[in-house]
Amino acid sequence: MVTLRLATESDLPAIAAILNREIAETVNCFRTRPLSPADAEQWWRARENGRYPAWVAEIDAEVVGWASLSRWSAYEAYDGTAEVSVWVLPVAQRQGLGKRFFRELLAFATAAEFRVLLSRIEAENQPSLRLHEQFGFTPVGTMHNVGEKFGRLLDVVIMERQLP
Secondary structure: OOOEOOOHHHHHHHHHHHHHHHHHHHHOOOOOOOOHHHHHHHHHHHOOOOOOEEEEEEEOOOOEEEEEEEEEOOOOOHEEEEEEEEEOHHHOOOHHHHHHHHHHHHHHHHHOOOEEEEEEEOOOOOOHHHHHHHHEEEEEEEEEEEEOOOOOOEEEEEEEEEEO
């Protein structure tokens, strides 16, 4: 059985391990260097005020995925906008975790009175693009050749979801 809950600081090693796997093995994350413990701590501190929470999914007390809202920009006029992140280990994919995370993200963002949610998705990541579309995200545009990883130039699709 899968449990979804708000992340705590003690989840940081598991959260970082999931992201570091994506960094090392996929083009879905545009980081090229692993997240260090200091990087993970800095990421966590951005969540302390409660405006940009993170959730984890557990199977048998093991974290198998996480999702978060992040500040879109440091400029104050963007305070009603947040960026969505959802990461699930391959062993736990196709079990509805992405959908559960999106329901949680959307409920929180609506209650917190965000106006817009944004997501940046590597253009060939069809499962992620479809998942976003299922939850009302629409493409805003494609940025071409903005990333380079594993010797490949990568495009990014920006998707948005307007909130009530």
